[in-house]
Amino acid sequence: MHPIIKLVSQRLALGLLLLFGASALIFGLTEALPGDAAQAVLGQSATPEALANLREEMGLNRPALTRYFEWLGGILQGDLGQSLTNKLDIAESIGKRLGNTLFLACAAAVVSVPLAIFLGLLAVRYRNRWPDKLISAITLTTVSIPEFLIGYVVIYFVSVKLGWFSSLAMINDTMSFGQKLNAIALPAFVLTLVVLAQMMRMTRAAILNLMQSAYIETAELKGLSNFQVIARHAFPNAISPIVNVVMLNLAYLVVGVVVVEVVFVYPGMGQYLVDSVTKRDVPVVLACGVVFAAVYIGLNMFADIVSILANPRLRHPK
Amino acid sequence: MNEQLTHMAGQVTAGKLTRREFMGKAAALGVSAAMASTMFADAARAAGPKKGGDLKFGLQGGESTNSLDPATYASSVPFQNGKQFGDQLVEVAPDGSIEPRLAEAVEGSADAKVWTFKLRQGVEFHNGKTMTSEDVLKTMERHSNEDSKSGALGIMKGIESMKADGDNFQVTLTEPNADLPYLMADYHLIIQPDGGMENPGAGIGTGPYQLEVDEPGVRHVFKKFANHWNPDFGNFDSVEVIVINDATARTAALQSGQVHAINRVEPKVADLLGRAPNLTVHSTAGRGHYVFIMHCDTAPFDNNELRLALKHAINRQDLVDKVLRGYGTIGNDMPINAAYPLFDGSIPQRDYSLEKAAEHYAKSGHDGSPIILRVADGAFPGAVDAAALFQQSAAQAGIPLEIKREPNDGYWSEVWNVQPFCASYWGGRPVQDQMYATAYLSTADWNDTRFKVPEFDEMLFAARAELDNDKRKDIYSKMGMMVRDQGGLICPMFNDFVEGVTNQLEGWESDPTQEMMNGNMSRKMWFA
Numbered sequence: 001m002h003p004i005i006k007l008v009s010q011r012l013a014l015g016l017l018l019l020f021g022a023s024a025l026i027f028g029l030t031e032a033l034p035g036d037a038a039q040a041v042l043g044q045s046a047t048p049e050a051l052a053n054l055r056e057e058m059g060l061n062r063p064a065l066t067r068y069f070e071w072l073g074g075i076l077q078g079d080l081g082q083s084l085t086n087k088l089d090i091a092e093s094i095g096k097r098l099g100n101t102l103f104l105a106c107a108a109a110v111v112s113v114p115l116a117i118f119l120g121l122l123a124v125r126y127r128n129r130w131p132d133k134l135i136s137a138i139t140l141t142t143v144s145i146p147e148f149l150i151g152y153v154v155i156y157f158v159s160v161k162l163g164w165f166s167s168l169a170m171i172n173d174t175m176s177f178g179q180k181l182n183a184i185a186l187p188a189f190v191l192t193l194v195v196l197a198q199m200m201r202m203t204r205a206a207i208l209n210l211m212q213s214a215y216i217e218t219a220e221l222k223g224l225s226n227f228q229v230i231a232r233h234a235f236p237n238a239i240s241p242i243v244n245v246v247m248l249n250l251a252y253l254v255v256g257v258v259v260v261e262v263v264f265v266y267p268g269m270g271q272y273l274v275d276s277v278t279k280r281d282v283p284v285v286l287a288c289g290v291v292f293a294a295v296y297i298g299l300n301m302f303a304d305i306v307s308i309l310a311n312p313r314l315r316h317p318k
Numbered sequence: 319m320n321e322q323l324t325h326m327a328g329q330v331t332a333g334k335l336t337r338r339e340f341m342g343k344a345a346a347l348g349v350s351a352a353m354a355s356t357m358f359a360d361a362a363r364a365a366g367p368k369k370g371g372d373l374k375f376g377l378q379g380g381e382s383t384n385s386l387d388p389a390t391y392a393s394s395v396p397f398q399n400g401k402q403f404g405d406q407l408v409e410v411a412p413d414g415s416i417e418p419r420l421a422e423a424v425e426g427s428a429d430a431k432v433w434t435f436k437l438r439q440g441v442e443f444h445n446g447k448t449m450t451s452e453d454v455l456k457t458m459e460r461h462s463n464e465d466s467k468s469g470a471l472g473i474m475k476g477i478e479s480m481k482a483d484g485d486n487f488q489v490t491l492t493e494p495n496a497d498l499p500y501l502m503a504d505y506h507l508i509i510q511p512d513g514g515m516e517n518p519g520a521g522i523g524t525g526p527y528q529l530e531v532d533e534p535g536v537r538h539v540f541k542k543f544a545n546h547w548n549p550d551f552g553n554f555d556s557v558e559v560i561v562i563n564d565a566t567a568r569t570a571a572l573q574s575g576q577v578h579a580i581n582r583v584e585p586k587v588a589d590l591l592g593r594a595p596n597l598t599v600h601s602t603a604g605r606g607h608y609v610f611i612m613h614c615d616t617a618p619f620d621n622n623e624l625r626l627a628l629k630h631a632i633n634r635q636d637l638v639d640k641v642l643r644g645y646g647t648i649g650n651d652m653p654i655n656a657a658y659p660l661f662d663g664s665i666p667q668r669d670y671s672l673e674k675a676a677e678h679y680a681k682s683g684h685d686g687s688p689i690i691l692r693v694a695d696g697a698f699p700g701a702v703d704a705a706a707l708f709q710q711s712a713a714q715a716g717i718p719l720e721i722k723r724e725p726n727d728g729y730w731s732e733v734w735n736v737q738p739f740c741a742s743y744w745g746g747r748p749v750q751d752q753m754y755a756t757a758y759l760s761t762a763d764w765n766d767t768r769f770k771v772p773e774f775d776e777m778l779f780a781a782r783a784e785l786d787n788d789k790r791k792d793i794y795s796k797m798g799m800m801v802r803d804q805g806g807l808i809c810p811m812f813n814d815f816v817e818g819v820t821n822q823l824e825g826w827e828s829d830p831t832q833e834m835m836n837g838n839m840s841r842k843m844w845f846a
Contacts, residue, residue: 035731038467041383043392043730045469047763054467085383085390086534087519093382096533155570167570168376168577170537170560262564265571267536275382275535278727284383 004315008305015297019290023075026289027068030282036060037084037280058084071283075290081283083276090287093272098291100171101268104184105253108191113246116196120203120242121235125227127208135200143197150190151263158186169264187264191257195249202245206238240307247303255292322347367825371845373554375834376568376577380561382535386521388508389461389468394581394833395538397505398559401837402540403444404508404523407435407454407487408499410748410836412829414659416499420449420509420524420547421487424502430494430783435487435502442545443511444528451482456513458489461506470506472756472763494783496790497751505837526552526841535561553844572597572818579823581833583816584699585643591818601645602815602828605657605746605753608641608698609649610691610708612806613768616738618689622804623682628689629668631675631712634810640707641700645816649809651802653744653753654794657812657830660750660787662795668802675715688720692733696726697741704810705741735766742766748831750794754778758801767806774800822846 038054039046055061074081080090119139123132142150159167169187171180207230210216219229258270269288276284308314379394388400408424411417416424421435441449460466462474478492489498508523521529524547527540538559542552560577562568565584569591571577583591583599592599612619612628619625634648647655651668654661693705702723709719724733724740733740747753756762759778760770774797781793801807815833819826825843829836835843 034728039731040728041390041392042467042469045392045472045764046731047472049464050467050469050471053465057465057467083383086385086387088534152566152570155567160570160574163574166576167567167574168560168562172531172533172537263567265560265562265564265567267533271535272382279381279383281383 004305004308007308011301011304015294015301018297019293022293023072023286023290024068026286027064027071027282030277030280030285031064033277033280035280037282040279041085060084067282071286075287080287083284084281085276085279090284093284094269094287094291097267097269097272100266101254101257101270103171103180104169104187104191104257104266104268105250107181107184107188108195108253109250111188112192112195112249113199115192116199116246117203117242119196120200120207121227121230123200123204124207124211124230124234127204132204136204139197139200142193143195146259147190147194148259148263150193151187151260154186154190155263167264169266171267184266187257187260187266190260190264191253194260195253199242199245199249203238203242206241207234210234210237236310239310243306243310244303247299251296251299254295367550367553367844368846369553369555369844371554372556372558373579373823373840373843373845374558374560374577375839376560376562376571376580377834378563378565378568378580378582380535380559380563384534385519386529386532387514387518388506388510389466389470389514389518391506392469395559395561397832398834398837399521399538399540400505400508400523401525402527402538402557402559402840403521403525403529404510405525406505406507407437407502407509409838410500410503410831412827412831412836414748414830416503420454421502424499426496426498430496430498430785431491433489433491433498435489437485437487438547439485441524441547443524444522444543445511447511449509449511449524451485451487453511453513454487454509455480455482456515457507457509458487458513460513460515460518468506470504473501473504473752493779495751496782496785497749500748500752503748505832527554527557530556537561551841554840557840569818572820575820579817579819579834579839581815581817583818585641585645585816588643588645588816596822597818597820598826600815600817600819600826600828602817602830602833603647603655603657603812604815604830604833605655605748605812606815607649607653607655607744607746607809607812608637608646608701608704609653609742609744609810610705610808611740611742611767612808613738614804614806615768615770618682618684619738619806621682621684623678624684625806626803627675627678627682627715627717628712629808630671630678631715631717632708632808632810633670633711634668635670636711637704637707637810641704642811642813645814646811647814649811651805651807651809652798653746653757653801653807653809654750654798655812657746658750658753660791660794662791662798665795665798665802670711672711672715675712675717679715679717684717686718688718690720690722690739692722692724692737692740694724694726694729694733694741696729697734698743698813701741708810735764745832750797751778751782754797754801758805769801769805769807771800771804 037058038051038060042050083090119135123135126132155167158164165185166183169184171183211234216229216233219233258274261268261270273288377395377398384396386399391397391400405419407419407421409417409419420438420441422438423436425434437451443449458480461468461470462477476491476493476495477489479490481488511522521532526543526546528543530541531539541556546552562571568580569587572580573594588599612625614620629651638646638648691705693701695701705721709721712719734742747756757764757766758769760775777793777797781790784790817834822845823843824846827835
């Protein structure tokens with residue numbers, strides 16, 4: 001078998017095992033939280049009878065292990081089950097939410113990844129001169145400000161004062177693609193500001209590191225322009241660390257944007273997960289957790305594989 | 319100029335002039351925008367409700383886990399949803415009286431034990447079926463039978479039997495209760511086809527708007543139901559309830575005109591928001607109260623001297639000023655205020671007195687060990703700050719309070735009604751009987767102060783059976799005094815409902831029962 005295929009299948013198998021472990025861990029932790037779904041739903045209006053009836057209906061009286069394996073059995077057949085609290089089909093709810101999350105993440109990534117890499121290259125080209133310092137200053141500032149604050153500032157000026165974009169990034173199926181893009185303009189902008197710095201700094205650092213190498217000196221000596229040296233000779237060798245950090249940020253865009261979702265009232269996965277944890281809706285928490293874990297594992301696996309492909313020594317092992 | 323303005327106002331009333339036209343012409347006459355706006359509003363109000371438009375609410379209190387099943391309602395968004403698609407038998411009117419809805423008339427027997435609701439005829443559900451007394455009976459059964467998991471189960475306990483009898487629905491109680499109609503006005507008790515036995519979360523009722531989109535935690539869209547039994551209810555083409563849990567996002571959405579009304583305006587921004595020209599901040603005195611509760615049966619709170627010491631050591635006005643920013647009134651250690659019918663205003667106000675506090679504290683003989691007060695901001699907004707203020711004033715009276723911060727998550731199941739001294743919130747009830755029966759009766763599940771006084775229980779039952787309002791008022795007054803002087807409730811303040819509404823909407827009414835005009839904005843208001 002080709003070593004690459006072997007490697008990918010190994011990684012996939014490991015990933016599945018990891019997913020299984022993650023689901024068990026999530027289930028255990030949710031069980032360990034105080035209270036259960038019945039109590040969380042009834043809240044202050046719980047009476048002992050109502051609690052008992054609701055527990056019975058939700059099937060919470062059965063042992064934890066039974067419930068976990070039932071869930072596992074279901075998911076192996078592609079059935080995510082029903083929410084405990086509102087009885088809606090989880091697959092359907094998650095489908096919509098995940099679609100929204102991926103849409104926002106993609107929009108932010110399409111803008112931020114090329115921009116970050118370009119700014120990184122620019123920073124190297126003008127290293128330690130004013131463009132480099134300006135780029136670093138701006139991106140480091142935006143990454144240091146908490147995202148909800150950036151969100152509020154953007155809402156205040158762009159939405160309330162100027163009225164250019166809606167502060168509610170609500171999207172639904174009846175909207176056209178253009179309308180959707182318009183609706184998510186502000187959150188995508190804020191997310192771009194949040195993820196820009198790390199990718200930009202990593203690009204800059206990785207390339208600067210390579211700029212000391214002998215082959216760069218050769219390229220310079222043979223008369224290539226500064227930017228050509230960076231783009232053609234340094235960048236391909238820096239792909240591995242850059243891809244790693246890009247994937248980390250993409251994963252963040254998918255799983256870590258609950259604050260931005262709340263500020264812009266965006267119907268994504270983050271809020272869904274938080275609400276479900278609060279209400280101890282275990283099947284939903286598990287489903288969200290597994291999806292998030294899959295995204296993380298998948299993107300990291302992709303980064304690994306790209307690093308290997310980008311490195312001839314790893315591509316052709318002796 | 320005056321004649322011209324009067325003429326123009328007349329045209330508005332007759333529906334011949336739009337707001338924009340009116341404002342433009344008024345400006346040409348040199349009238350300030352603010353004044354023209356007021357004049358337009360007056361003239362438009364005189365014209366009466368207009369139909370049409372899409373109403374959008376931006377509300378705090380919705381989760382992805384919400385269901386449309388009325389039995390599960392516990393927060394603002396589900397409450398508001400229920401008011402769109404459903405009707406109860408009766409509703410509590412803004413003045414505290416009982417207003418007919420699906421029941422045309424309510425009649426109690428002389429001993430207040432048997433209550434007959436005469437049902438409105440020809441009422442249509444959104445699925446096309448006509449409402450019958452069987453539907454009503456099944457609805458009430460679903461909320462009160464042995465398998466019930468309803469939030470209304472607690473108030474349905476005193477029912478001995480129910481029956482559907484032609485056009486009537488009849489309830490027989492185990493004990494007399496003159497306030498039974500108020501119990502039937504509870505927002506959980508929405509009449510559903512077949513009582514919602516089959517599919518309670520379908521969102522089918524008899525309300526003025528029918529469900530179109532249900533995305534829990536995101537938005538709920540309702541469109542006008544053409545066959546509603548009361549054509550005066552519901553002036554809008556559609557109503558959209560948008561979940562905006564973040565306070566800043568909510569205010570921004572109102573300011574930028576993306577929603578027409580928001581709930582829970584934070585007191586700290588209410589003044590600033592009220593200055594915006596295109597909207598009004600309404601503050602409505604309600605029955606909800608922010609409290610600290612002590613278990614009367616647990617040491618050291620089993621000592622009434624210590625309870626009194628703590629009650630005297632809290633600076634109520636300071637809390638109203640700082641925690642509620644003035645959007646509320648001071649409490650008197652009883653769960654009742656002037657918003658309740660039959661309230662006795664002559665009950666003396668508990669004073670803030672460090673001397674009395676110190677005196678009672680000395681009498682209590684407490685060993686001086688710190689008294690643990692558990693709080694979380696989930697108990698009520700600003701609870702942690704309120705506890706800190708309480709701690710400081712108590713310290714001046716020599717009473718050592720120790721604040722223990724608890725997580726919001728799980729507060730209602732792990733701390734409230736479990737720990738002996740903690741912060742809490744009560745939403746209030748439409749009548750005194752219901753409030754006392756819910757939380758101060760010895761046998762009540764939610765007796766969160768463990769206030770168990772047989773004499774108090776007897777008075778509660780006596781008041782229920784009493785149909786003479788003067789005598790009832792007298793009994794309630796004594797009960798109030800008893801809770802105030804012997805109970806475990808420290809009630810420093812009653813909070814107002816603070817809501818932001820765009821000036822495009824007309825027909826606002828203050829309603830102390832629940833927030834947002836008791837959920838009736840979409841029924842009673844209209845676009846100018």
